[in-house]
Amino acid sequence: MAQNKNALIRYKTIDKCLQNKYRQWTLQDLVEACSDALYEYEGRDVNVSLRTTQLDIQLMRSDKLGYNAPIEVYDKRFYRYADEDYSITNIPLTENDMTILNESVEMLKQFKNFSLFHDLDGVIQRLEDTIYVEKTHRSAIIHLDKNEQLKGLEHFDSIYQAIVKQICLVLSYRSFKAREPIQVQFHPYILKQFNNRWFVVGREEGRPQIMTFALDRIEQVDYNLELDYTTQDFNGDDFYKDTYGVTVLNDSMLMDVTLKIDKANAPYVLTKPFHHSQVLLETLEDGGVIIQLRVHLNMEFDRLLLGFGPSIEVLKPKILRNRIRGRFKLAYEQYLQETPKS
Incomplete structure (x- = not known):
């Protein structure tokens, strides 16, 4: 002890x-x-x-x-x-104690539907009561992103338990393009979060490739106890090491990307790298920088670059430069049109 x-x-x-x-x-x-x-x-x-x-x-x-x-x-x-x-x-809580308790309770409440935290319900309620009694009337110092309307989180615990206990799932899944859901016999390996959405990553029965399903598109989750669960020695860190986001492409789309960042955005990109492979190649005279990283050229990476607008220029590879240029051209032409009347 x-x-x-x-x-x-x-x-x-x-x-x-x-x-x-x-x-x-x-x-x-x-x-x-x-x-x-x-x-x-x-x-x-x-x-x-x-x-x-x-x-x-x-x-x-x-x-x-x-x-x-x-x-x-x-x-x-x-x-x-x-x-x-x-x-x-019987010592009264200090202001610092109150701050820590308040933020801890808020973080714990994010997992209120997660079975591992069910035993904490009483503890959380007692903490909330203590905070109420000794309320400091200060706003929260830590503010967490949350979306109470996010769909699919009701399946989170069922999927988590299936992964822990190595049980196959039967997913009723409907993509954004599909009119009707499909039934998938699924071997779940990990749960992954990206851009405030949750995904289950695993392998469909009878198919060797790894698949990713968004929890908000899953309509129903059942267990298949008769199907033997296999992991294939899956490692999430290795699987996503060359990927920004959740869409893992084949090696033909894994490329070295060179980006020019303007002066205003350079500090943000340097202090919060896009990817672990990011390196600084050059600091420009005007304060901008040139960086390089090696990633799959997936849609999530496209959206990241497009979100920076003219602050980022793709120098290499040519395929990505042309793709981003084409997206900006379409956007430019769209805004040349008259604003539609409401």
Whole structure:
């Protein structure tokens, strides 16, 4: 057991002793009580010295732990709390405590439908009650992106449990282009998040290639206990190492990409790289930069570049440069037209 945990057990034991005002507590009594408590937790004798207990009392008296315990000595040998109602468990939360609790609760609530967190429901409610009682009236410091209308999250836990227990799924899946859903016998490997959407990645029964299904397009999830689950030694990190987003293409679309970033956007791209392969090739006289990265030329990467507008220029490869130029040309021609009347 870690020493800091032993210390917490001693503090709680001393606190419990001193709350008992019907008994006189000597230093030796407190030593024995701490030794008994540690034996109960560890199942073995732990030698608590007089010196250790004296230091514990000094720390509890100080504000180092936030206790400021009113421990006093009377009759030159007995210890007690000057305030009979005091306990280290009744210390009001500090402003920093409130901030940490508030943000922790908000993060935990993001997973409220996840079975691994079901046992935390009561804890979260008690924390929320504590925060309400001692409310600081400050707005949240940490603000998390969330979309309460995001579809498919009701399937998250079923898919997660199937991956953990290695069970095949039967997915009822309808793509944006399909009129009717299809039934897919699926071996799920990982759950992946990108751009505030969740995807399940795995292999369809009878097909060797890895497939990706968006949770928001899944209409129903069932288990197939009769089908043998196979992993094929799938590794998510290896599978996505050359990809921005979730669409993994074949090696013919894996290319070195050279980009010119203007001065205004260079710091953002350098401090938050597009991909782990990104390297700085040159810093230009006007403050812009030229970077290079090696990625699949998928639609997610196209959208990333298009989102920067004229701030990014594709220098290489030619296939990507022409593709992005064509998209901007279409957009330009579209905006040359008169604004349609509403």
